[in-house]
Amino acid sequence: MGDPGxxxxxxxxxxxxxxxxxxxxxxxxxxxxxxxxxxxxxxxxAPLAEWVRTVEPADRSLLRRFHSTPYLEFVERAGSxxxxxxxxxxxxxxxxxxxxxxxxxxxxxxRALERTLATRxxxxxxxxxxxxxxxxxxxxxxxxxxxxxxxxxxLERGLRVAYLDIDAxxxxxxxxxxxxxxxLLDIDxxxxxxxxxxxxxxxxxxxxxxxxxxxxNLPLPPTSGDDxxxxxxxxxxxxxxxxxxxxxxxxxxxxxxHWGDPLARxxxxxxxxxxxxxxxxxxxxxxxxxxxxxxxxGGYRPESVGRVLARTGWILLDPAGTPPDAExxxxxxxxxxxxxxxxxxxPTWAEPATTIPSRWRPxxxxxxxxxxxxxxxxxxxxx
Numbered sequence: 424m425g426d427p428g429x430x431x432x433x434x435x436x437x438x439x440x441x442x443x444x445x446x447x448x449x450x451x452x453x454x455x456x457x458x459x460x461x462x463x464x465x466x467x468x469a470p471l472a473e474w475v476r477t478v479e480p481a482d483r484s485l486l487r488r489f490h491s492t493p494y495l496e497f498v499e500r501a502g503s504x505x506x507x508x509x510x511x512x513x514x515x516x517x518x519x520x521x522x523x524x525x526x527x528x529x530x531x532x533x534r535a536l537e538r539t540l541a542t543r544x545x546x547x548x549x550x551x552x553x554x555x556x557x558x559x560x561x562x563x564x565x566x567x568x569x570x571x572x573x574x575x576x577x578l579e580r581g582l583r584v585a586y587l588d589i590d591a592x593x594x595x596x597x598x599x600x601x602x603x604x605x606x607l608l609d610i611d612x613x614x615x616x617x618x619x620x621x622x623x624x625x626x627x628x629x630x631x632x633x634x635x636x637x638x639x640n641l642p643l644p645p646t647s648g649d650d651x652x653x654x655x656x657x658x659x660x661x662x663x664x665x666x667x668x669x670x671x672x673x674x675x676x677x678x679x680x681h682w683g684d685p686l687a688r689x690x691x692x693x694x695x696x697x698x699x700x701x702x703x704x705x706x707x708x709x710x711x712x713x714x715x716x717x718x719x720x721g722g723y724r725p726e727s728v729g730r731v732l733a734r735t736g737w738i739l740l741d742p743a744g745t746p747p748d749a750e751x752x753x754x755x756x757x758x759x760x761x762x763x764x765x766x767x768x769x770p771t772w773a774e775p776a777t778t779i780p781s782r783w784r785p786x787x788x789x790x791x792x793x794x795x796x797x798x799x800x801x802x803x804x805x806x
Contacts, residue, residue, distance in 0.1 A: 427473035428740035429545040430538040432531045433457045434478040437550035440524040440566075442516055447686060448564040451763050452725045453549045455756075456732035462753045463737065463746060470740035473542075475534050480526035481572070485533060488575040489568055489600060494559045498522045498566060510561035525566035528553065532569035535716050536576055539671070543713040545704060545739040549732050552675045552720030554594035555621060563620060568596045570675055570718060577671050578606050585669035585710075586610065587660065589652070589699060590677025590720045591687035593624030597675075598638055605633040608667045610660060612652060614680070614689055615642040626794045636799055639663060641791060645688035647783040649695035652680070654788055656699065658803055659795070664710045672707045676700075676735055677720030681727040682778050690781060693773040696731050697745065700738040715739075725764040730772055748773035 438450045464472060486495055501508050501517035508517045518524075528551055535546035554570050555563030570586070574597070577584050588594040588611040601607040609630075616622045630638035639659065643651050664672075678696070680689035700717075707715035717739060722728035730752075737745045749771050760768035792803055 428470045430473040432475040432535045432548045447723045452728035453719050455729035456549055458759050459733035459756050460736040462756050478531045480523045481530040489571040491559045515561040515564055529567050529569045529572050532573040536573045539714050539716050545715040547717050547736050547739050549719040551718035554675050555596045557596050571597050571600045582670035584671050586673045588675040590675055591679040591689050595621045595623045602630055603632040603634045605637045608637050610639045612641045614687055618645050626798050629798050644782055646781045648690035648781050649692055651783045652695055669711050671714040674703055674717045675720045676717050678722030678728045678731045682776050684724050686723045690778045692776045700735050701742045704742045726769045746772050
């Protein structure tokens with residue numbers, strides 16, 4: 424049958440990272456993505472995946488690669504309290520077993536890291552992507568930062584890491600966590616922080632000390648869509664990777680930039696996400712011998728998260744052959760979706776976008792790149 428095209432890390436216990444039914448973040452949407460991918464890979468001619476299906480919580484020594492001991496002890500205590508306690512200012516509540524649930528997600532990223540380093544093929548951790556957590560505090564639904572721990576593990580191995588974040592929200596935990604570290608190149612495309620949590624991620628934030636010039640922020644105005652995302656990535660990312668020469672690419676694949684997401688106001692379509700996924704595979708092969716770790720991330724519309732992340736998994740396995748937009752989804756998965764989300768499932772892999780006119784114009788991209796060039800002290804070739 425040939426070798427697997429990628430490794431997918433999914434332990435059903437990842438859904439234990441659960442803030443309750445009234446909270447916007449749910450790993451259940453990521454579970455829907457995995458079940459759709461599993462069902463789709465069962466048909467003739469589908470690519471072969473390697474699955475990691477059992478992941479134990481990360482131990483304290485692994486978590487300490489990014490998080491402080493007092494914070495780890497705080498989370499462990501908070502999860503044992505009977506009262507509802509917030510781990511931050513009101514977005515991230517503790518729950519019984521939250522320490523173990525969050526630590527299991529970190530271990531998932533570490534397992535994915537180990538597999539991509541060993542096999543030199545992509546590894547996918549759809550339950551991960553909790554990029555807001557800081558060394559000493561939770562933030563934005565993120566208790567522990569699986570991405571930052573995996574990046575720190577790679578750095579400890581002597582590797583140079585290129586981190587790409589396409590979540591609608593700026594990945595502040597990762598950027599500030601490595602703000603003075605030039606071994607990690609951070610490229611983050613997100614909705615302008617003046618209009619969305621966490622209020623950070625501006626072109627002038629380029630790093631400090633040894634990290635100066637290694638932090639690259641591309642904030643987009645609300646209503647921006649595929650043209651903004653793809654034109655900026657195509658223009659900026661390859662020359663940055665060519666200069667930096669990473670040993671590993673780590674990507675946070677939030678889906679909250681998808682049109683219709685209730686917590687953000689970007690308007691990406693499945694076609695744009697698919698193009699980014701193909702570029703990730705291409706860039707990893709060009710610059711770092713195939714080493715690529717992709718996680719999930721934000722996304723608060725189950726119809727979007729389930730289908731986009733399932734297609735991401737397929738593209739990582741086989742960039743050339745993914746189900747077409749109009750292909751019907753498996754009936755069994757549509758039943759899963761109704762039972763999980765409480766609403767009717769979408770019938771096909773993608774449907775025509777329901778968007779509003781975008782304010783984005785090509786000249787906006789030129790101005791943003793001009794601002795970035797002034798901050799970094801370098802030039803990017805005009806398209």
